[in-house]
Amino acid sequence: VDIAIRLAQIFKYRLRLQERDRRKRIAREYGLTAAGAPSASKIPKTPNPKKKFGKTERELQERLKPFSQFHTLAEHQMLFDNMKREKETKARIKELVRLRKNGITKLADEEVYEEEKFKREKRKETQKKL
Secondary structure, three states: OHHHHHHHHHHHHHHHHHHHHHHHHHHHHHOOOOOOOOOOOHHHOOOOOOOEEEEOHHHHHHHHHHHHHHOOHHHHHHHHHHHHHHHHHHHHHHHHHHHOOOOOOHHHHHHHHHHHHHHHHHHHHHHOOO
16 A cells, blocks of 8 residues: 555656646747746847737737647747738738729729728818818
8 A cells, every 4th residue: 555655646746747847848939938047137138039919919819828838839820820811811801892892893993992982081071171
């Protein structure tokens, strides 16, 4: 019985060590800690090479954070990029459908339509002021 208890304690201890290593690996992969640095005060200040994201992109990053532990940093970045591209594509399709409903069938006519629309809106605003 004594040996079984000790083996169970060793098993639990090894599981705890494995979980600790997994968490450290994830923290290093995603740049949450400086690898090998004893304290944050000794880390040299370097400009952040990451791109600056807009509000919607930051929100998307926040929503995807819980999933980052299930794949590598490269896979997570690829997932984020693909979701961002999907959102942009959907917005473009929506815009093209709106143009099609207004009778625009060629991309060259899109710019002319947008200029005319801007002029109409500006005229309406000036008429409302008067």
